[in-house]
Amino acid sequence: MSSLTPKLLLFAELASLSRVLGNPHRLEIIELLAQADMAVEVLTERTGLSFANVSQHLQQLKKAGLVVGRRDGKRIVYQLSPGPIVEAVSGLRALAEHNVARVGDLVQTYFDRPGDLEAIGAAELLERMQGDAVTLLDVRPADEFAAGHLPGAINVTLEELEQRLSEFPDKREIVAYCRGPYCMLSLDAARALRQRGYTVRRLQEGLPEWRAAGYPVQMS
Amino acid sequence: MSSLTPKLLLFAELASLSRVLGNPHRLEIIELLAQADMAVEVLTERTGLSFANVSQHLQQLKKAGLVVGRRDGKRIVYQLSPGPIVEAVSGLRALAEHNVARVGDLVQTYFDRPGDLEAIGAAELLERMQGDAVTLLDVRPADEFAAGHLPGAINVTLEELEQRLSEFPDKREIVAYCRGPYCMLSLDAARALRQRGYTVRRLQEGLPEWRAAGYPVQMS
DNA sequence: GAGTCATTCAAGAGAGTGATTGAATGTAAC
DNA sequence: GTTACATTCAATCACTCTCTTGAATGACTC
Numbered sequence: 001m002s003s004l005t006p007k008l009l010l011f012a013e014l015a016s017l018s019r020v021l022g023n024p025h026r027l028e029i030i031e032l033l034a035q036a037d038m039a040v041e042v043l044t045e046r047t048g049l050s051f052a053n054v055s056q057h058l059q060q061l062k063k064a065g066l067v068v069g070r071r072d073g074k075r076i077v078y079q080l081s082p083g084p085i086v087e088a089v090s091g092l093r094a095l096a097e098h099n100v101a102r103v104g105d106l107v108q109t110y111f112d113r114p115g116d117l118e119a120i121g122a123a124e125l126l127e128r129m130q131g132d133a134v135t136l137l138d139v140r141p142a143d144e145f146a147a148g149h150l151p152g153a154i155n156v157t158l159e160e161l162e163q164r165l166s167e168f169p170d171k172r173e174i175v176a177y178c179r180g181p182y183c184m185l186s187l188d189a190a191r192a193l194r195q196r197g198y199t200v201r202r203l204q205e206g207l208p209e210w211r212a213a214g215y216p217v218q219m220s
Numbered sequence: 221m222s223s224l225t226p227k228l229l230l231f232a233e234l235a236s237l238s239r240v241l242g243n244p245h246r247l248e249i250i251e252l253l254a255q256a257d258m259a260v261e262v263l264t265e266r267t268g269l270s271f272a273n274v275s276q277h278l279q280q281l282k283k284a285g286l287v288v289g290r291r292d293g294k295r296i297v298y299q300l301s302p303g304p305i306v307e308a309v310s311g312l313r314a315l316a317e318h319n320v321a322r323v324g325d326l327v328q329t330y331f332d333r334p335g336d337l338e339a340i341g342a343a344e345l346l347e348r349m350q351g352d353a354v355t356l357l358d359v360r361p362a363d364e365f366a367a368g369h370l371p372g373a374i375n376v377t378l379e380e381l382e383q384r385l386s387e388f389p390d391k392r393e394i395v396a397y398c399r400g401p402y403c404m405l406s407l408d409a410a411r412a413l414r415q416r417g418y419t420v421r422r423l424q425e426g427l428p429e430w431r432a433a434g435y436p437v438q439m440s
Numbered sequence: 441g442a443g444t445c446a447t448t449c450a451a452g453a454g455a456g457t458g459a460t461t462g463a464a465t466g467t468a469a470c
Numbered sequence: 471g472t473t474a475c476a477t478t479c480a481a482t483c484a485c486t487c488t489c490t491t492g493a494a495t496g497a498c499t500c
Contacts, residue, residue, distance in 0.1 A: 008248075019239060019242035053490080059449095095304050096234050107230070
């Protein structure tokens with residue numbers, strides 16, 4: 001066979017890339033960097049991993065072309081490379097939810113639980129936003145909010161929630177969102193608010209997926 | 221944190237799935253099964269791997285929910301599970317082509333080579349097919365062709381090509397395709413035909429991607 | 441320019457992966 | 471039933487991956 005090699009070479013590269021995505025911590029780092037650029041130290045805090053370990057994962061992501069680092073004074077700030085990273089992970093997620101039984105079970109147990117209102121999709125939400133019929137609640141940390149959020153959203157973390165209830169109009173429906181489809185923050189917020197009598201739904205996706213879909217994002 | 225676990229569990233499952241895709245031979249097996257259901261023996265032939273090795277890869281794919289086997293007489297025939305498998309791999313491929321430098325180079329070197337006509341996309345091809353302006357050439361083995369092919373395509377393998385030149389109308393443009401974007405068969409066929417004066421292009425994707433996009437597929 | 445701080449590098453222990461070999465299973469054919 | 475055949479299982483070895491530890495780098499600060 002004259003030209004079987006290039007295909008195998010390309011498959012080897014695809015496989016290699018897939019193995020880079022094949023680690024839960026790296027997926028979490030990608031999710032975090034999809035919210036905002038972050039220094040290694042911040043990633044260390046938010047993942048709970050050791051410093052050196054985060055650094056090593058970042059090296060692997062860098063070698064695969066998924067992140068780039070830039071120096072900012074004393075720290076090195078990492079950011080996601082441009083490219084369809086969020087889309088590829090979404091493809092994996094769709095596959096896992098469809099074909100991996102355990103994933104279906106987990107999603108059912110934690111996210112599609114009876115008693116919770118059904119999550120709202122991005123397209124439907126955008127429609128409701130046009131009519132100004134909805135209050136948007138961003139449950140992520142302030143720096144991630146600052147790096148980009150849904151237009152008009154207010155940023156309230158879970159800890160602040162109780163003290164800032166007055167900011168929510170009683171009647172309007174609230175839609176809470178956070179980092180991604182598996183982020184529990186918005187789910188917890190929705191439950192807490194619902195207990196207090198608000199009408200709350202959770203956005204099915206997070207900010208990165210919203211942005212990747214080409215929907216508008218507000219900086220501030 | 222009350223509910224950090226489910227997200228990590230889900231990431232662990234995504235990562236595990238990604239590692240299953242993270243092997244070149246398994247990607248090749250997936251590509252082959254995306255053409256047609258196949259017994260282990262056939263996969264052994266077409267991949268060039270050992271019997272036991274193919275079997276083990278199939279076990280892993282099965283455990284991940286990506287393939288299922290059914291007994292057919294003496295042999296066990298594997299097929300791709302329903303679900304967005306081709307889409308997920310395409311997502312990986314798009315990411316690799318965009319972000320992994322080596323992949324970009326390889327594609328450039330072998331597939332986007334100057335002197336070759338630019339590949340045609342699925343949407344454009346479908347349009348040209350409506351006008352009946354194009355001869356479709358399927359370069360895959362007969363059994364894969366039989367399991368599904370582009371409507372009206374003729375099946376000519378590389379070995380038969382020379383003897384069956386008479387089947388190609390001189391004037392009409394020929395579009396050759398095979399298993400996927402990295403399949404060399406259609407590229408080789410296009411080159412061979414072009415040397416003989418035909419106007420030939422290569423379909424950028426293969427049959428699985430065509431099918432996944434919802435375009436019509438003919439059985440026979 | 442010495443000290444401090446964020447990050448990376450290097451080395452090693454432990455677990456997991458991939459290919460090979462040969463034996464074991466289960467169905468079909470005679 | 472015994473035999474043949476397609477496939478899987480089990481055991482093994484080499485290799486890779488992940489995390490930990492402690493040292494090294496390199497840029498800012500006083």
